[in-house]
Amino acid sequence: MTRPVLLPVLLLAGIAVIGGGSDVRAQSNGGGRALAPGVKVEVAPAPGSGSSPAAGKVDETALRYYARIGDGERLEAEIARLRALDPGWEPPKDLFAPQPTAAGVDETPFWTLLSAGKVAEARAAIAEQRRKSPSWQPSDKLLQELDLAESAGRIRSASDTKRWQEVIDAAAAQPEAVACNRLDNAWRLAEAYAELKQTDRAFDAYKTIVTTCPKAKERRDTIFKASRYLSPERLRELSALGATANPATGEDYSTVRSAEAELETGRLLERLGNAKPGALSAADLSRVQGIVRDKQDADGAIALGWYFQKQKNFTEAQSWFSQANGWAPSDKAAEGLVLAYNGMGDKAQARAAAAPWKGKSSRIDQALKAVDPPRGPSGGGRSAPQGPSELDQALARHDFAGCIAIIRSTIARSGPTAALLQQRGWCLLELKRPSEAEASFAEAQTLAAREPAPKAAPAPAKGGASTGGKAGDRSPSAAGLPQTATPAQENAYGQAIARLATGDVTGLTRDLPRTNLTPAQRAEIRASLMATEAGRALEDKRYRDVLRLLDARKELEPEPRNLGILRGWALYNLMRYDEAYAQFKSIDDRLSTEDSREGLTTAWKTIYHEW
Template identity: 25%
Template sequence: MRADLTLLRRAALVLALVGPAFGQGAAPLPQDLEALNYYVSSGDTAAAEAELRRLRAQFPEWEVPSDLTTLGQRSPAEEIDRIYRLIADGELAEARRTMEETTRIFPGWVPPAEMVQLLDTAEAQAAFDSAAASGDAALAVEIARRSPQILRCDRVNNAWRLAEMQVALGQTAAAVQSYRGVITSCTGLPEISATLEKADAVASDAELADLFRLASGQLPGAGPALKALETRLRSGRGAAPAVATDLPAAGRPRTAGTAAAAASPRVGGGSGSSAVRAAAARGDWTRCAALTAGATSAEVLYERAWCVYNLDRPLEALWAFEPAASGRLGGQVARDARFGKALAFLALQMTEEAARIAAATDLTDQQRVEVEAIILDQRGVRSYRLKEYRRAIAYFDAYEDLTGGLRRDLALLRAYAWLNIGKRAEAKRLFTELNDQLATPETRAGLAASR
């Protein structure tokens, strides 16, 4: 051992004589300090001093620390980066072990609050997913209770899954409370509306009314959309719609059975995926929605989007279409998902949002005709209701040019629009055509008014 140290000492003295000719920078690298660290740790003061003189000559700008024992310590920076990488890769147990070890090695280092929160949340999410996947509803509920951070709005799917498991445990009141938490915390119309649709299955009439009241306060600018949703949900419960109208409803997209079959990418393998495909293929949308509840992958969410859309749950479909629409499953699927989003917006009477998607997407000819026809339909009906009769006529004419025909209810509106701008001759011609095709009280009233 002493002989080895003597050789090292002599080598250090030779290098010291050479001096700056071997300079490599302002400060030595960790590998440059290996010999010095060895001498210091072994208590060989003479060798350490000789090595230190060599390093000073080689790195003249280097500021030597007063305590040479600190030179052998690692920097926590490398470990911090490693911990974040482990969390990102899902290696949570290793990330936790590394964080604890780093705290021991560097007593003065305290893990950043952001790192601790990120790891805690990732661990809670993994535990929640595992419990839910295994069907252990009680454990999943307990994990969510202990880790409320996994129920934030950016993880709204967890809150929905929690409510479903609470229902499975017979905790209906708790499920309603979970839905209430989403509505009072989130600020996105799609998330809140989808939550209201889910709550409809378990909430009483009074509870549902209270949830809509909370939603209206949270989204004061979304009154019409929320009112339309509440009317539809209450109609489904057998209640009378809140608002009646003598006008035909603006156009709604067709049921997307054929669109789902044509556009939906088949999800990956596994018996669960096969069951989803089978349910969608036979149009069993309820079964499909049940099988895909709590899905997180873009593929399964895309399947779910078409199924819940066909269940007249367009807001939930909007959320489920989003991962595929952003391009995660490839260009063609992204196009079809954006087509689905446009249909969902149109089902919500959000015409301009649908028009923006259509304008920015390279839809197929069939998709474009379908979307643009509904847009023209809704714009025409809306213009008529606003007494913008010339604009309504223009929209209805464009609809006819696009599709090669005009639905009878829209044709009646167009005839009345001509009558309302004082063009009685054109109105009479149109009412006559409609009356000759099928005489009804509406066509006879139109003919009488245009004479």
């Protein structure tokens, strides 16, 4: 039962072996590196690398067990391990024959419980057996496996409950539990060090993993894990080590090196999105520009565009929006382009940039209002040549608080107009005040009904605003004509979006058929309703419904990233792990984020039983 002196012997034996599969190579490279004082990473190919064969006799218990259950992979690994222990040893010829075991006790039931994850049950059964046959001892291999499984459980539960010191204690008590083939334990140990602010040890732990564990995928995942705790400098070091140290044949480590760059981009882009003007250092800015250019990342270019737009650096903004539109034309990129040209005072270019989307994209139509502000008849006859109004400038800056302040004072000065109230609705929506926004759109609608039809309405007036929201369904647009939203439709659309934002899904679904919207607007709202419903379905664990709704939604609009991830989880929970993995992978390959990585890792671990 005791396991004296054999661990060092084993480590030496491991180092003596060269060649064989990549697993064995890893063992030779890594055998017992210290993750931390007292804790070693045991880089062993098969479970239970610390077992002790009786003197002169190799312990074949596990071998026979793997043979019996037909687990070829583990069988081979076990053969390799036993050969490493005793180079003269040959696998028994009767490997697959039933084997009478010592003291007449068959260990199969215990192994079965163990491989089903029922460790406590296995312990109980063994104790009962030992009570009945006091002379019997379970094989060392079995005990070792049980110890390892328990340690892994202990590490997991301690780390799940944030008892970090216990994670370290548990790993120290059973160093073999922390190994490349038990990577999750190693990650948790590193995390525990990091949480206890022992950053150097955390770094050492991550370093040991990325330099000893052979799989590129694992090294890459480790760098993402480490990104929560380590500084960019240390992450760079980690990536460099992971990309070069102890390479195994057939593994492509370029993805390890790129992991750090991806993290960096993600971090910088996120900061770009939230940054106040000038908040990014010149070095960071040039870094992110370089990465975005390298990857031809249109979303990244748009983010950069807005960053410069907020700084009123319209020229720079224009060039990034333009770049984005070149890589992947989209109304998002065009919208930025329109507003950037507008900021530069080049209205002709702005209109030209809007042209491909005009009437098809509400965000473009909205942006165009900054270029050619709609004039309500009671707007006071303010003339345009002076350049964009105060309000337009606020909008071009995305200054929505300014927007409602300006509208408020304008209304106080010269009374409300339908156009002002509608704009106020959009700005309130931006400020996450949807209830007031809805009220504002409704007011706009009421007011529009009293106002004379606008002369410069961008829509082919067909009874127009005076019919309010009721005429829409009875006057479908003539086929072929690009349909631009009437002010009434814009108001109805604004109200619908506000209702979505307040969660009034049921009411909106009920009212939608009777609402005056353009087909494009209607499709957009329907798509959003389906997305919301899909979200609810996931919450209710109606995973098939999630897929049904997302599929239907996809017919209306391409699927955005976050719904793609939602789809991934639905597949995962339907136990369609391979499809879930493929789904997460396709998203992660485009842009790797914490969400996509988490999905990917979870699906991968489930498929390969790596929990």
